[in-house]
Amino acid sequence: MSEAFVEPRPSALMLLGRGTDLDSERGVDCPGGLPAPSDPGLVERARAAKQALGDRLFILGHHYQRDEVIQFADVTGDSFKLAREAAARPEAEFIVFCGVHFMAESADILTSDEQQVILPDMAAGCSMADMANITQVEQAWDDLRAAGIAQDTIPITYMNSTAAIKAFCGMREGAVCTSSNAESAMRWAFDQVGGLAGEGKVMFLPDQHLGRNTAVLDLGLSLDDCVLYDPRKPLGGNTVEALKAARVILWKGHCSVHARFRLENVERVRAEVPGVNVIVHPECSHEVVTAADYVGSTEKIIKVIEKAEPGSAWAIGTELNLVRRLADAHPDKKIVFLEDTVCFCATMTRIDLPHLVWVLESLVAGEVVNQIVVDEETTRWAKLALDRMLALPVKNAARD
Numbered sequence: 001m002s003e004a005f006v007e008p009r010p011s012a013l014m015l016l017g018r019g020t021d022l023d024s025e026r027g028v029d030c031p032g033g034l035p036a037p038s039d040p041g042l043v044e045r046a047r048a049a050k051q052a053l054g055d056r057l058f059i060l061g062h063h064y065q066r067d068e069v070i071q072f073a074d075v076t077g078d079s080f081k082l083a084r085e086a087a088a089r090p091e092a093e094f095i096v097f098c099g100v101h102f103m104a105e106s107a108d109i110l111t112s113d114e115q116q117v118i119l120p121d122m123a124a125g126c127s128m129a130d131m132a133n134i135t136q137v138e139q140a141w142d143d144l145r146a147a148g149i150a151q152d153t154i155p156i157t158y159m160n161s162t163a164a165i166k167a168f169c170g171m172r173e174g175a176v177c178t179s180s181n182a183e184s185a186m187r188w189a190f191d192q193v194g195g196l197a198g199e200g201k202v203m204f205l206p207d208q209h210l211g212r213n214t215a216v217l218d219l220g221l222s223l224d225d226c227v228l229y230d231p232r233k234p235l236g237g238n239t240v241e242a243l244k245a246a247r248v249i250l251w252k253g254h255c256s257v258h259a260r261f262r263l264e265n266v267e268r269v270r271a272e273v274p275g276v277n278v279i280v281h282p283e284c285s286h287e288v289v290t291a292a293d294y295v296g297s298t299e300k301i302i303k304v305i306e307k308a309e310p311g312s313a314w315a316i317g318t319e320l321n322l323v324r325r326l327a328d329a330h331p332d333k334k335i336v337f338l339e340d341t342v343c344f345c346a347t348m349t350r351i352d353l354p355h356l357v358w359v360l361e362s363l364v365a366g367e368v369v370n371q372i373v374v375d376e377e378t379t380r381w382a383k384l385a386l387d388r389m390l391a392l393p394v395k396n397a398a399r400d
Helices: 042-056 079-087 101-110 134-146 163-171 182-192 208-218 240-245 263-272 286-291 298-307 320-329 353-364 376-390
Strands: 057-062 075-077 094-098 116-118 153-158 175-177 201-205 226-229 248-251 277-280 313-317 334-337
Touching: 042 057, 042 353, 057 079, 075 079, 079 094, 079 101, 094 101, 094 353, 101 116, 101 163, 101 376, 134 163, 134 201, 134 248, 153 163, 153 182, 153 208, 163 175, 163 376, 175 182, 175 376, 182 201, 182 208, 201 208, 208 226, 208 248, 208 286, 263 277, 263 286, 263 313, 277 286, 277 298, 298 313, 298 320, 313 320, 320 334
Parallel strands: 057 075, 057 094, 094 116, 153 175, 153 201, 201 248, 226 248, 277 313, 313 334
Antiparallel strands: none
């Protein structure tokens, strides 16, 4: 007999992005006739608008989206899969990206000039991407240059970064990576500066945890080979000697959702659920990842659960909407949320059915709203960094 998914207890995080205080939250109000969430006709209105637009429209839905939104997606996936799907649909005039801002930017970079990328709510950002702005990163690079190591350093940025940061990496011989190919990207970067056995360095942006987990668990470097660069401190909180000695310079950034998972969560679930398998996202901290049984991207987590034996038990350390959806899709397995409180991606959930209906009906009326446009110069360099990533093999089967 299957067990019902146990909802974690509410926390303050659940309430983020749902208030009405315009002084503390961006984008609470939406220009135009945004329908109220209680409108019982929202589903039918979305369906009718989508049908009216036909092949001119392509809707992308990230795995962390609400169910009310994901039901209208033509394709679901992680951030890079969705950007590639957009680029593979040249016949679609309108790409509605139900995700967050950096994802829509990547879609605009990879699609043609004739296609228009739309984000239903401009306030759907990413706290991790916001932790590395271009001014800070350029200052950090100046620090590396002053220390005499910039010429021996290759910047790699995670997909979860702004177009400006991707362009920064493209200009400096670097590349973009995903959680699926971070190992390949980091190995490639080291190969550009003498290999792992040499003295070259990688600057990894903006997620310290993915960078650390990749460097130590996949490449065999030590924790001592990594230094953390805090943009709010002189030299990132390091000495010149520490920067020179480091092999990997990690930006002090993190995912607000995945950073909530703690070692005690893993210990608790093992005590409470006999034989449980723990699988977590590589954006989790190093101690959580090393305590887990499996680590992988959202796509990998989905594949592992799909292939798992009936009756097996799984504790999943990633965003709650996805975990809940997996539990509903696999009632023959016991699936629990690794954390004990609600852990939504607060900015991702800003994309709701009212916003989706608003942009679709606006398109039907001939008005393009919330279009994401990356300028030509940024697009040129960011696309170079993305193209370098596309040429990389996926070597780590545990993360694909």
